[in-house]
Amino acid sequence: xxxxxxxxxxxxxxxxxxxxxxxxxxxxxxxxxxxxxxxxxxxxxxxxxxxxxxxxxxxxxxxxxxxxxxxxxxxxxxxxxxxxxxxxxxxxxxxxxxxxxxxxxxxxxxxxxxxxxxxxxxxxxxxxxxxxxxxxxxxxxxxxxxxxxxxxxxxxxxxxxxxxxxxxxxxxxxxxxxxxxxxxxxxxxxxxxxxxxxxxxxxxxxxxxxxxxxxxxxxxxxxxxxxxxxxxxxxxxxxxxxxxxxxxxxxxxxxxxxxxxxxxxxxxxxxxxxxxxxxxxxxxxxxxxxxxxxxxxxxxxxxxxxxxxxxxxxxxxxxxxxxxxxxxxxxxxxxxxxxxxxxxxxxxxxxxxxxxxxxxxxxxxxxxxxxxxxxxxxxxxxxxxxxxxxxxxxxxxxxxxxxxxxxxxxxxxxxxxxxxxxxxxxxxxxxxxxxxxxxxxxxxxxxxxxxxxxxxxxxxxxxxxxxxxxxxxxxxxxxxxxxxxxxxxxxxxxxxxxxxxxxxxxxxxxxxxxxxxxxxxxxxxxxxxxxxxxxxxxxxxxx
RNA sequence: GCCCUCGUAGCUCAGUGGAUAGAGCAUCGGCCUCCGGAGCCGUGAGCGCAGGUUCGAAUCCUGCCGAGGGCGCCA
Numbered sequence: 083x084x085x086x087x088x089x090x091x092x093x094x095x096x097x098x099x100x101x102x103x104x105x106x107x108x109x110x111x112x113x114x115x116x117x118x119x120x121x122x123x124x125x126x127x128x129x130x131x132x133x134x135x136x137x138x139x140x141x142x143x144x145x146x147x148x149x150x151x152x153x154x155x156x157x158x159x160x161x162x163x164x165x166x167x168x169x170x171x172x173x174x175x176x177x178x179x180x181x182x183x184x185x186x187x188x189x190x191x192x193x194x195x196x197x198x199x200x201x202x203x204x205x206x207x208x209x210x211x212x213x214x215x216x217x218x219x220x221x222x223x224x225x226x227x228x229x230x231x232x233x234x235x236x237x238x239x240x241x242x243x244x245x246x247x248x249x250x251x252x253x254x255x256x257x258x259x260x261x262x263x264x265x266x267x268x269x270x271x272x273x274x275x276x277x278x279x280x281x282x283x284x285x286x287x288x289x290x291x292x293x294x295x296x297x298x299x300x301x302x303x304x305x306x307x308x309x310x311x312x313x314x315x316x317x318x319x320x321x322x323x324x325x326x327x328x329x330x331x332x333x334x335x336x337x338x339x340x341x342x343x344x345x346x347x348x349x350x351x352x353x354x355x356x357x358x359x360x361x362x363x364x365x366x367x368x369x370x371x372x373x374x375x376x377x378x379x380x381x382x383x384x385x386x387x388x389x390x391x392x393x394x395x396x397x398x399x400x401x402x403x404x405x406x407x408x409x410x411x412x413x414x415x416x417x418x419x420x421x422x423x424x425x426x427x428x429x430x431x432x433x434x435x436x437x438x439x440x441x442x443x444x445x446x447x448x449x450x451x452x453x454x455x456x457x458x459x460x461x462x463x464x465x466x467x468x469x470x471x472x473x474x475x476x477x478x479x480x481x482x483x484x485x486x487x488x489x490x491x492x493x494x495x496x497x498x499x500x501x502x503x504x505x506x507x508x509x510x511x512x513x514x515x516x517x518x519x520x521x522x523x524x525x526x527x528x529x530x531x532x533x534x535x536x537x538x539x540x541x542x543x544x545x546x547x548x549x550x551x552x553x554x555x556x557x558x559x560x561x562x563x564x565x566x567x568x569x570x571x572x573x574x575x576x577x578x579x580x581x582x583x584x585x586x587x588x589x590x591x592x593x594x595x596x597x598x599x600x601x602x603x604x605x606x607x608x609x610x611x612x613x614x615x616x617x618x619x620x621x622x623x624x625x
Numbered sequence: 626g627c628c629c630u631c632g633u634a635g636c637u638c639a640g641u642g643g644a645u646a647g648a649g650c651a652u653c654g655g656c657c658u659c660c661g662g663a664g665c666c667g668u669g670a671g672c673g674c675a676g677g678u679u680c681g682a683a684u685c686c687u688g689c690c691g692a693g694g695g696c697g698c699c700a
Binding site: 130140354368377430477488496509514554577621 | 627628629630631637638639643646648649650659661663665666693694696697700
């Protein structure tokens with residue numbers, strides 16, 4: 083509905099015009115809203131992309147198309163212009179923006195911005211997957227929140243999503259961890275290559291006398307992970323234990339399958355995967371000459387298991403694991419799975435700033451910034467929003483002081499504040515006896531100011547942004563959209579002309595503006611909701 | 626040496642092959658007895674370098690320069 087009607091009207095008119103002129107349009111005619119409003123409300127590059135079929139320049143073709151369009155006299159269109167190298171620009175009546183408002187009300191917070199594009203597809207999103215040998219640190223936070231937001235975006239576009247956390251609960255790092263705990267409990271230094279963090283000493287102090295140190299430490303670390311993730315609103319559907327792969331025989335089964343498919347060979351007393359056959363730099367060892375598996379082997383079995391449960395896999399890995407992408411995809415191909423259905427996303431490092439100083443992280447040198455400390459300092463909302471501000475392809479600078487501040491230059495604050503302002507207006511109106519009525523009863527044509535219409539224009543873009551953000555696994559795109567809406571609201575709010583409760587406003591105007599207030603509020607609350615950030619009704623923190 | 630990511634305004638960052646490359650902060654200049662000034666409006670300034678593909682490149686390709694990360698029968 084709404085704007086979509088306009089788009090379909092224009093597309094259909096363009097198809098007709100192309101037919102009159104004698105060119106074949108592409109399957110999907112590009113129709114976009116120009117960044118510069120001087121270029122009209124809608125624009126198409128049709129003349130440029132089809133000019134090769136035409137005897138003349140793109141502009142000449144545009145002329146011919148416009149002549150055909152004007153002869154057909156398209157509904158809602160006020161003006162058609164040709165600009166630049168051959169763009170055809172449409173100016174349409176503002177009525178489509180009122181449809182955007184109505185549609186926003188109909189969809190509400192739980193439906194606005196959501197689509198059904200992914201219905202019928204199951205996606206497994208694996209993220210965090212941190213070793214249970216210590217607390218989560220600030221670097222884990224980025225992957226944790228990114229993975230959760232990607233999962234939410236996929237849900238918002240109709241996919242069935244499984245959030246999964248893989249636990250490396252066997253192997254030598256667990257032994258090292260237990261030895262480090264035991265050493266600290268006995269008052270000694272951890273062994274060579276052991277874990278040096280302060281948390282080892284802290285946790286060792288709680289270590290009961292007569293207990294299995296490894297199992298106790300495992301439970302302690304896992305509890306830490308669960309707690310801090312819970313504070314951030316991250317809930318996993320599956321916590322997948324590496325040990326369970328041993329117990330179920332899944333690792334041996336995967337090796338057997340690879341052997342049957344002749345994808346492995348024996349050499350130098352080891353078992354090798356023919357990963358070079360599938361684009362890897364070199365073949366990889368799966369079983370070492372001492373009979374133990376390498377790190378890769380259980381992981382291969384694990385991914386094979388995930389493939390049996392989902393149509394698409396998404397992995398969120400830290401930058402230090404990018405070198406494993408090629409071998410894992412090769413292993414999946416060797417097992418007969420589609421390597422393109424495994425989408426590995428790598429998050430670049432986070433530089434954490436505090437008081438203008440960079441805080442260094444490093445698990446084995448003892449000076450880690452725990453994710454818990456970040457959450458305690460800036461709160462769950464600011465932690466999520468700030469991590470999501472930037473593309474994970476770039477290194478990030480996370481300013482703790484800014485994220486915790488109640489200033490407009492703090493994006494999470496200005497965004498939430500915009501929502502609170504709208505709520506205050508609605509509450510204030512109600513106190514004055516001016517309740518918002520049914521949207522159907524309001525005269526929306528009273529909304530004519532540019533700042534009012536700008537809010538509706540931004541609201542219109544929500545669905546395509548959510549779709550794009552989900553497709554690109556790029557939550558920061560939705561963050562940018564929410565910030566854009568908040569910015570439009572904050573500018574509108576400050577403009578005296580736009581006031582809802584100004585003296586002299588007619589009851590009809592108040593009603594129309596209250597409808598706008600609610601639409602903008604729905605947009606902010608829906609966007610923040612998908613991102614897992616709360617939409618507060620008030621920003622007051624002191625009571 | 627090879628692989629991955631990045632390089633856009635003084636700073637932090639946006640930018641699905643499209644038109645005059647955008648925000649925020651900082652600078653400078655205005656506004657403000659107001660639905661919450663924890664504010665608003667305006668201003669100047671930029672695509673690392675060199676080729677290529679294209680009607681059109683910040684975007685795609687190649688090379689170079691620079692930053693970070695990775696290159697074990699470790700995990």
